[in-house]
Amino acid sequence: MNYRLYGEMMSDEERYRAPALDKGLDILELLAGIDGGLTQTEIAQALNRSPNEFYRMLDRLQRRGYVRRIDGDRFALTLKLFGLAQMHTPIRRLVSYATPLMRELAARTRQANHLAVFDRGRVVVVGQQEAPGYWGISLRVGSHIDLFNTGSGHVLLAFSTPEQRDMMIAEYQSDSGEDPPGDLDERLARISSDGCEAMPSAQTLGVFNLSAPVLVSNGSAIAAVTIPYIPLVDTRDAPDMAECTRLVVEMCRALSEMAGTIVRAGSTAE
Structure with missing residues (x-):
């Protein structure tokens, strides 16, 4: 395969993908429209992903203050973005x-x-x-x-x-x-x-x-x-x-x- 030609044919959206960043933004955008928060499993189902994919991302978002746990196992947005x-x-x-x-x-x-x-x-x-x-x-x-x-x-x-x-x-x-x-x-x-x-x-x-x-x-x-x-x-x-x-x-x-x-x-x- 001519990789140079393949690269030129790729769309900018594909060429500059940042999967981890996209995953974090997907979570924030999802939770922004939810009252009462969601569990890790519910987040995964809403985003058509495996729950295991979100464990580390949710942990980092929580440690950085963007989400918090409520009612034990549910995640909700904080006011940090606000x-x-x-x-x-x-x-x-x-x-x-x-x-x-x-x-x-x-x-x-x-x-x-x-x-x-x-x-x-x-x-x-x-x-x-x-x-x-x-x-x-x-x-x-x-x-x-x-x-x-x-x-x-x-x-x-x-x-x-x-x-x-x-x-x-x-x-x-x-x-x-x-x-x-x-x-x-x-x-x-x-x-x-x-x-x-x-x-x-x-x-x-x-x-x-x-x-x-x-x-x-x-x-x-x-x-x-x-x-x-x-x-x-x-x-x-x-x-x-x-x-x-x-x-x-x-x-x-x-x-x-x-x-x-x-x-x-x-x-x-x-």
Whole structure:
């Protein structure tokens, strides 16, 4: 056989095949459309393969955090792919839209504020605005903060679908080993009803977390904005905590109106 001629006749699809990669992508794409996960045997049947072909691939996907075991022997997608997508263009665009609003919020409240998203088991600060005066509590961009004991974490959980919430909690527990507080469901129901969270900081005495969600059209939060509020005794005209809460909710409503455009634009190639 003339192998050179054979190679030239091969389609690009055949010439550049990567069977292991294809197998992994097949699994991810299959699980993306399944609620409740699938067993290794069910995955093999759906993809017309032998179950033994998927043992190592599922093990690697699980170790890398793309899938997790549920109900003993079933595999389901985690939020890792969602988190990776969130940190790509849509998040950069979200931060660019949020920055002038966060700057205005800081000026009106005399307080610092930050923008956070959920990413692979942690709440991550992706945007931050310093207080305009001498005093303020701020978090560095890139900081990882608690899911169960922060205003941002509570808001992201409260404004998520039941499926998203279960996945977020499972990923956080896997990463931290921490169990959710016993009153978490009651607190999240209250936050969902109130539209915001106002709570004493679990990390810093004298600080209150004032948090509100950035929502998309289905009512889910893609981000949270939090003011780490500290009383300012040397500034007579500084807004009080109730007014700062109102202002952060107002700012998040404005950003939420942009969020649908941000998500849609981020889903198209640039």
